[in-house]
Amino acid sequence: YKKFLTRYEPVWTVYSTWENHSSCKVDFMWKGQSKLISFNRSYYIDKIRYSTRLQGRFYHSKEIAGYNSMVIGDTESYWYELRVKNSSIAKGMDASCLRDFILRADTFKTVYRETCQEILKEDIPLYEISGSFYVDFKIDMSKLNFSFY
Numbered sequence: 001y002k003k004f005l006t007r008y009e010p011v012w013t014v015y016s017t018w019e020n021h022s023s024c025k026v027d028f029m030w031k032g033q034s035k036l037i038s039f040n041r042s043y044y045i046d047k048i049r050y051s052t053r054l055q056g057r058f059y060h061s062k063e064i065a066g067y068n069s070m071v072i073g074d075t076e077s078y079w080y081e082l083r084v085k086n087s088s089i090a091k092g093m094d095a096s097c098l099r100d101f102i103l104r105a106d107t108f109k110t111v112y113r114e115t116c117q118e119i120l121k122e123d124i125p126l127y128e129i130s131g132s133f134y135v136d137f138k139i140d141m142s143k144l145n146f147s148f149y
Contacts, residue, residue: 010086010120014093014112017105018079021045024116042119049119080105086120 013025025043035057042051082101084093089112101108 011083012086012089012112012116013081013083014089014110015082015101015105015108016079016111017108018081019109023111023113024119025111026116026119044119049122080108081111089117 011027011029016025022043022045025041027039027041029037029039036055038053038055040051040053042049044050080101082093082097084097088094
């Protein structure tokens with residue numbers, strides 16, 4: 001999973017089973033250490049852009065070699081997300097990733113649309129979310145899905 005994240009390329013949430021009203025969710029990595037990564041997350045809710053800084057901890061499952069998930073905050077809910085690098089948006093998504101996501105997700109919504117690329121060009125003031133807002137998720141790269149819990 002650490003190889004998936006890079007400081008030089010945004011990571012988009014394309015599809016999600018999380019029932020919320022956000023769209024165009026994108027993460028920008030800005031600082032990484034051996035087991036921690038800090039990043040900015042931007043998204044829209046009702047046409048208002050929000051941004052928050054988050055920190056994730058890489059997690060290693062004993063069943064799979066290497067780091068295969070990241071935990072952020074603490075919550076009891078879970079959901080799946082299909083996330084891709086910005087360069088994969090232009091190339092087209094890998095069909096096997098999409099198939100595996102659909103097999104695990106009963107219902108899901110589209111979070112990314114072509115117009116979301118505009119969020120990368122915007123130079124507007126951002127609304128900051130309180131530091132008490134945390135999202136906890138586990139990303140299982142071995143199954144090509146994102147399990148949130």
